[in-house]
Amino acid sequence: MTLSVGELAKRSGVPATTLRYYDAIGLLVPQRLANGHRRYPQAAVGRLELVRACRSLGLSLEEVAAVLGPAAGSGRREVAERKLSELDRTLGHLTAVRAVLAHFAQCRHTAPDDCEADVRTALSASNRQV
Structure with missing residues (x-):
C-alpha cells in the first residue's frame, strides 16, 4: 500500500x-x-x-540531505565529524560555564574580585577535561 501526499502528511504531521x-x-x-x-x-x-x-540534533536540511540522501557516502561521515567537533566545542564551553557557576554557588568571598583566581582555576580545569 502506498500513500498520497495528503495521507503521508496526515500520518506524519509534516505539511504537504x-x-x-x-x-x-x-x-x-x-x-x-x-x-x-x-x-x-x-x-x-x-x-x-x-x-x-x-x-532535532541540530542538522540543517542540507546536512540531513547529505546524511540521508541518495549520495550520502562520505558526506555522511563529513557531516558527522563536523557536528562532533562542534559538539565538543559546545561541551567545553558548557563545562567551563558549569565550573564557574559551581564556584559561585559555593563561594564564600565577600567581594566578587576575590573570586578571580578561583574562577580562572575552574575555567582552566574544565578546559583540560575537553
Whole structure:
C-alpha cells in the first residue's frame, strides 16, 4: 500500500508543501503515477521520523540531505565529524560555564574580585577535561 501526499502528511504531521520540498531535494523519493501524482511507500513515515530526529540534533536540511540522501557516502561521515567537533566545542564551553557557576554557588568571598583566581582555576580545569 502506498500513500498520497495528503495521507503521508496526515500520518506524519509534516505539511504537504514540506513533503514536496523534501521530494525536490531528494530526502523522499515517491513513485510517480502516470497522472503525475506522488505515491509514497509506508516506509516514508519512518524516513520522516529520521529526518525529524536529525533536525532535532541540530542538522540543517542540507546536512540531513547529505546524511540521508541518495549520495550520502562520505558526506555522511563529513557531516558527522563536523557536528562532533562542534559538539565538543559546545561541551567545553558548557563545562567551563558549569565550573564557574559551581564556584559561585559555593563561594564564600565577600567581594566578587576575590573570586578571580578561583574562577580562572575552574575555567582552566574544565578546559583540560575537553
